[in-house]
Amino acid sequence: LLYTAPFSKSLGGEGCSLLPHGHFWIASQRVVALGRVGPAAVEVKEGLINAIAVGDYRSFVLRRPLVDYGDAVIMPGLIDVHAHLDEPGRAEWEGFSTGTRAAAAGGITTLVDMPLNSFPSTVSEETLKLKVDAARDKLYVDVGFWGGLVPENALNPSKLESLLNAGVLGLKSFMCPSGINDFPMTNSTHIEEGLVTLAKYKRPLLIHAERIPDVVSDEELDGELDPRSYATYLKSRTPAWEESAVRDLKRAMKDTEVGGRSEGAHLHIVHLSDSKTTLELLKDAKHSGAKVTIETCPHYLAFSAEEVPDGDTRFKCSPPIRDAANKDNLWEALLDGHIDMLSSDHSPSTPDLKLMEEGNFMKAWGGISSLQFVLPVTWSHGKKYGITLNQLASWWSEKPAELAGQKNKGSILPGYHADIVVWKPEVQFHLDDTHAVYHKHRNISAYIGKELSGKVLSTFVRGNLVFAEGKHAGAACGATILAK
């Protein structure tokens, strides 16, 4: 057979793929496609999915090469809409190369990078250009960018438009201090005004929805509490923070309804932790017709406050990981469709900022380091709740693709990008010192030391086999994704 796929840098360029073909089939007994799971073969041609042959493929796929993965699962690659890759400016925290290698090893084929934790923050056309330049030749998976909605641009439509015209997939803002000096928080007026501009572009606004409550409880003010105790951190950042933010978003959410001032815009609540009143308020807004979506993260679904050891700041994040009953409710809301999707919120820092020796929860950097493990973590913990492979594909691929406006990603369908993960749900592994971890700093991840099930065998990005059997492709051929 003669393979005539055009070899460009972003497709079958030198070293881009561990597989020397531009046109091939992959098959298994468990292909997650077309709303079902079953035997099928997927034809990959020039980076795209060309055809899907459903059924006993051995009898009709006569063409070669065929990679038969047996009973492994073939699923759309994961799309992580919430990762902090920190370049330029804080490459010592995480970077495009390390971060996207971790993604590829974890079955993630597309990332959308957050506008903060890098320096400068991505809040203008110029700073987006710095991001794109810093990413050049470092990406093992495809990467898009969120821009920042900050006071400096929120009330200035022409500034916002130049950021949107430059290609950010949407905007992100904080309703409380972000922990990053050049990323100040927004109030509800900034958000309402920003949404009007976003409506014209039909791109979403992602919101870190925590707000310091107007009335702070006495308990919260008690300065005598032990900063090494996780309970102290929990008391300092109660569900009332999430609730207060969402109450403050009431008008903004109403504006997104049909006939509203920012009809066409879309609010996306990142990393929901409070599964009680905050979730109820968001459900009400959805019911009344507001265009609102919700994500939560694997750490809120895997851990509970009761099991966070005192002094173990690897578990510090905001909003905090709450109690076991809260976790159960998050799973229930996810299974019922009230929570729409999952993301990593991979937000590492250098190990010194985690203050691991001191164990001070009040002063340590808040952020969970998890990018590479989100698939096995979701599966390992979700199994008990009866989750299905189709649900995984919806939470991790289809819904995130929709949020990020990626019309040809997120599903295994003819014409779509051949972004695919092949994995074995049943394989258990212990995340010990022998396990290869591609995060810049392995020791700050809360998952080290855990037993997980779900091993990634192969990851394809636009037909390039970028990770297989523990190895990455020789060249970084991921693309930057800019909105047009």
Ligand SMILES: NC(=O)N[C@H]1NC(=O)NC1=O
């Ligand atoms: N700046 C930043 O990454 N903050 C993140 N960390 C975290 O735990 N929650 C966040 O929003």
Ligand SMILES: [Zn+2]
């Ligand atoms: Zn956040």
Ligand SMILES: [Zn+2]
């Ligand atoms: Zn984040």
